[in-house]
Amino acid sequence: MSGHLFRIDADFHLPQVAISDLLPYLNEHWRQQLIEREITSSPFRLTSYPPNSPLTLNPAYEGLDVSGALDRFGTGIAIASMLHGVVALHNPDMRAALMSAVNDHVAKAWLDNEPRLRGSIYVSGDDPAASVAEIERLAGDKRFVQVLMLAMQEIHHGNRHYWPIYEACQKHGLALAIHAGGLYRVPPSVSGWPSYQFEDYVMQSMVFENILTGLAGEGVFQKFPDLKVVFLESGFAWLPTTIWRNDKTWRGVRQEVPWLDRKPSEILAGRVFVTLQPCDPPGPDELRQTIKHIGGTDMLLYSSDYPHRQFTGDDPLPEGLSEDALVGILAGNALRAYPRLADDPVVRRAGETLEAPA
Amino acid sequence: MTRYVVAEVAEFPDKGIRRIEVAGRELCLIRLGDEFFALMDVCPHGGAKLSAGRLSGTVESEGPGDYRPCRTSEMLKCPWHGWEYDVRTGQSWSDPKSTRTRAYSAEAIAGGELAKGPYVADTVPVEVDGNYVVVNLPVSAAR
Amino acid sequence: MNQPFIETNATTRPRIFDCDIHPAHKSASTLFPYMEQRWVEHMQTFGTHIRQALVGQLAYPRMTANGMRMDAKPEVGPPGSDLQMLRDQHLDPLGIEIGNLIALSRGGMEERNPDLAAAMSYASNEWQIAEWLEPEPRLRGGIVVAQDNPEAAVAEIERLAGDKRFVQVIMSTRPYETPGSRKYWPIYRAAAEAGLPIGLHPVGFSNGKPSTGTGWPSFYFQEHYTFVPSAEALVTSLVIDGVFEAFPKLKVAIIEGGFSWIPALGWRMDKHFDTFHKEVPHLKRKPSEYMKEHFWWSTQPMEEPKKPRDIVDVIDWIGWDRLMYSSDYPHWDYDDAYRIFRFPVEPHQREAVLSGNASKLYGYA
Ligand code: FES
Numbered sequence: 001m002s003g004h005l006f007r008i009d010a011d012f013h014l015p016q017v018a019i020s021d022l023l024p025y026l027n028e029h030w031r032q033q034l035i036e037r038e039i040t041s042s043p044f045r046l047t048s049y050p051p052n053s054p055l056t057l058n059p060a061y062e063g064l065d066v067s068g069a070l071d072r073f074g075t076g077i078a079i080a081s082m083l084h085g086v087v088a089l090h091n092p093d094m095r096a097a098l099m100s101a102v103n104d105h106v107a108k109a110w111l112d113n114e115p116r117l118r119g120s121i122y123v124s125g126d127d128p129a130a131s132v133a134e135i136e137r138l139a140g141d142k143r144f145v146q147v148l149m150l151a152m153q154e155i156h157h158g159n160r161h162y163w164p165i166y167e168a169c170q171k172h173g174l175a176l177a178i179h180a181g182g183l184y185r186v187p188p189s190v191s192g193w194p195s196y197q198f199e200d201y202v203m204q205s206m207v208f209e210n211i212l213t214g215l216a217g218e219g220v221f222q223k224f225p226d227l228k229v230v231f232l233e234s235g236f237a238w239l240p241t242t243i244w245r246n247d248k249t250w251r252g253v254r255q256e257v258p259w260l261d262r263k264p265s266e267i268l269a270g271r272v273f274v275t276l277q278p279c280d281p282p283g284p285d286e287l288r289q290t291i292k293h294i295g296g297t298d299m300l301l302y303s304s305d306y307p308h309r310q311f312t313g314d315d316p317l318p319e320g321l322s323e324d325a326l327v328g329i330l331a332g333n334a335l336r337a338y339p340r341l342a343d344d345p346v347v348r349r350a351g352e353t354l355e356a357p358a
Numbered sequence: 359m360t361r362y363v364v365a366e367v368a369e370f371p372d373k374g375i376r377r378i379e380v381a382g383r384e385l386c387l388i389r390l391g392d393e394f395f396a397l398m399d400v401c402p403h404g405g406a407k408l409s410a411g412r413l414s415g416t417v418e419s420e421g422p423g424d425y426r427p428c429r430t431s432e433m434l435k436c437p438w439h440g441w442e443y444d445v446r447t448g449q450s451w452s453d454p455k456s457t458r459t460r461a462y463s464a465e466a467i468a469g470g471e472l473a474k475g476p477y478v479a480d481t482v483p484v485e486v487d488g489n490y491v492v493v494n495l496p497v498s499a500a501r
Numbered sequence: 502m503n504q505p506f507i508e509t510n511a512t513t514r515p516r517i518f519d520c521d522i523h524p525a526h527k528s529a530s531t532l533f534p535y536m537e538q539r540w541v542e543h544m545q546t547f548g549t550h551i552r553q554a555l556v557g558q559l560a561y562p563r564m565t566a567n568g569m570r571m572d573a574k575p576e577v578g579p580p581g582s583d584l585q586m587l588r589d590q591h592l593d594p595l596g597i598e599i600g601n602l603i604a605l606s607r608g609g610m611e612e613r614n615p616d617l618a619a620a621m622s623y624a625s626n627e628w629q630i631a632e633w634l635e636p637e638p639r640l641r642g643g644i645v646v647a648q649d650n651p652e653a654a655v656a657e658i659e660r661l662a663g664d665k666r667f668v669q670v671i672m673s674t675r676p677y678e679t680p681g682s683r684k685y686w687p688i689y690r691a692a693a694e695a696g697l698p699i700g701l702h703p704v705g706f707s708n709g710k711p712s713t714g715t716g717w718p719s720f721y722f723q724e725h726y727t728f729v730p731s732a733e734a735l736v737t738s739l740v741i742d743g744v745f746e747a748f749p750k751l752k753v754a755i756i757e758g759g760f761s762w763i764p765a766l767g768w769r770m771d772k773h774f775d776t777f778h779k780e781v782p783h784l785k786r787k788p789s790e791y792m793k794e795h796f797w798w799s800t801q802p803m804e805e806p807k808k809p810r811d812i813v814d815v816i817d818w819i820g821w822d823r824l825m826y827s828s829d830y831p832h833w834d835y836d837d838a839y840r841i842f843r844f845p846v847e848p849h850q851r852e853a854v855l856s857g858n859a860s861k862l863y864g865y866a
Contacts (some may be wrong), residue, residue, distance in 0.1 A: 189734030206730035210713035219422030237765035410572030437571035
């Protein structure tokens with residue numbers, strides 16, 4: 001049914017590069033430090049995605065490399081991210097050097113070789129000045145279409161602390177992408193540190209509920225009206241509650257946040273997007289009900305979450321989406337979420353099968 | 359219309375709010391300077407008695423961190439969920455700016471850039487007749 | 502628009518049980534008559550010791566009247582501290598037949614000194630008996646426990662389990678460890694053995710952890726929302742940690758946690774159970790099945806979607822036999838029982854929500 005439509009995959013992961021392979025991208029000081037301190041042998045794996053966990057590896061991708069995975073689902077463009085553990089370092093200078101190295105590695109090893117991949121400028125939320133410098137350094141490379149942060153930060157995403165980063169995103173037409181997982185400096189919920197990884201993972205959607213409420217409440221979109229935000233691997237069945245509750249609360253507490261000059265849901269429309277996988281509703285009826293409660297599919301972006309395990313069977317696209325909705329979900333909505341894609345050569349070539357960006 | 363005397367001007371304090379009963383109807387009577395206003399004393403949102411609320415202004419903003427108090431004392435805050443009602447019209451006011459995009463009407467300018475919310479508290483005409491505050495209730499309401 | 506479907510002047514008034522009424526202390530010394538002299542002196546000298554910079558106030562100031570209904574302030578003391586006013590303003594006019602007390606303040610739930618915490622919870626429960634349950638037979642108590650001193654909490658449950666006016670055990674939704682942690686299992690065991698549900702109601706103190714998984718919000722607008730993910734997280738924790746496999750008779754009431762998120766959380770846990778089940782072999786069933794079997798939910802603050810009927814889909818999934826009316830008197834986001842249904846309901850559904858479901862959970866005739 002949707003096989004012939006151009007697909008933009010908004011959540012696609014590249015295998016993590018070993019620290020030793022980052023050495024060519026580092027200056028002499030950091031090369032020496034990494035080698036002498038034997039940091040090169042540290043795995044830098046994030047707690048969120050243990051390498052052998054069934055979450056991290058989808059058997060549907062067994063034996064498929066990056067290009068093979070793109071072929072498999074007829075992906076036209078995949079927006080790729082490398083969720084690298086270097087972001088969790090506390091030393092701001094070592095962290096900045098390594099994050100730049102990761103970004104350079106992504107450009108050289110992946111973007112140069114696979115024309116369907118688009119990149120993420122991976123930044124740390126801890127040090128907005130360094131992150132802005134990194135965005136400025138790479139913004140000229142139009143293959144980078146988003147700036148990537150993790151969901152569980154130490155400081156809330158709505159906080160003014162990050163606004164220089166958001167300003168740089170807006171300035172360069174880069175979407176701000178927030179991916180599940182995090183720094184593990186604060187527990188995933190106010191309830192504290194859960195016992196099991198299963199709980200950590202379930203709670204990611206709760207983190208996103210708070211992120212959305214914070215971006216709205218703190219006035220990020222009043223300050224940066226052209227900023228686009230994409231939630232990666234956030235789930236989306238939680239959206240009705242967040243939308244309903246924020247709209248209701250706003251009526252009573254509007255004077256505290258008077259910059260919210262409309263219902264929060266109206267402010268978020270066209271500015272916040274969420275990826276389709278994991279699709280938590282268990283079947284087409286529940287999916288349709290969720291979409292009805294959200295008020296449509298304009299926020300939804302197709303995603304495979306390669307190589308994570310989010311779906312079974314052959315297609316990351318869940319059942320229950322109407323043909324009309326698919327045009328937007330597979331590509332049209334992504335063109336509104338990622339301002340840079342409008343001028344992307346591959347997108348332009350795909351031309352006629354795409355819905356014009358609104 | 360039936361006219362009912364509901365208060366004496368002299369003993370009604372400025373910025374006072376009072377619940378009064380007229381012909382079986384409960385009203386919330388408000389004084390602002392020389393003007394009197396009356397609303398049916400039930401919040402259209404969730405049923406609170408508006409007369410237990412507070413007169414307040416509202417706040418506009420040009421962006422995060424910017425606070426501009428305005429319409430001092432012209433808004434009645436519901437005692438429960440704090441929704442703001444314009445004492446002059448009974449409109450719940452909540453969406454500053456969306457009027458600008460919807461319609462740039464004279465009302466929006468007079469209303470200080472605030473838009474109408476979805477709920478309206480019923481207003482009742484009030485006048486001052488000599489020393490007395492008088493409300494006009496339609497005959498059907500005076501049950 | 503959004504007109505309620507129940508008329509206040511309907512000829513037959515429904516039975517109403519209110520699952521959330523907050524009694525407040527008249528003053529800082531209200532509990533002293535119920536404490537040993539040692540603790541009175543301790544309170545006067547040192548005060549309480551909690552994991553928050555500010556003592557005796559919330560770090561996110563509320564919008565109206567310190568978070569209270571503006572019309573609920575008695576002549577003396579704060580809103581909720583005057584029994585006669587509770588009668589005049591809430592129990593009588595709404596015709597509340599039974600109301601559950603949720604005593605949040607100074608019950609020792611956040612106190613770090615374990616012995617003071619125990620003394621506070623004891624005092625809070627004795628105060629409920631003497632000043633609320635004795636004089637007002639329509640009220641029911643909740644045994645407030647200092648959950649981070651589990652031994653004392655168990656003793657308190659055992660002490661009061663025979664007093665039928667207490668209908669549940671009240672724990673913080675923001676305990677120091679996750680609610681599913683084995684540290685708290687003795688409390689669950691004691692509650693299950695006493696046949697008492699656990700009532701979980703949000704508290705304004707985060708107990709030393711940010712109120713979101715990504716740090717502290719700036720505004721009350723955001724802090725108000727954190728009650729929702731907080732409730733979701735505690736359900737997740739209780740289910741996945743296997744509390745209901747360990748205590749199959751345990752029942753839990755989620756009060757003021759919202760309810761529109763329940764289906765989505767059930768779906769999410771079930772979906773990822775497929776991925777993670779090997780990590781949690783103690784779970785014998787799908788997570789949503791534990792949710793459906795062990796949890797009851799309360800209505801307030803009632804969701805108000807643009808299309809009010811969307812709520813019906815949500816309740817259909819939860820089950821009309823699980824949702825219970827709660828007012829949250831005297832807090833600002835109070836719901837009037839006659840105004841919560843902004844969508845059409847069948848008479849038996851309304852009856853279940855207003856009284857039937859609470860009567861099943863708490864054994865009210
Ligand atoms: S009852 Fe007045 S604002 Fe809700």
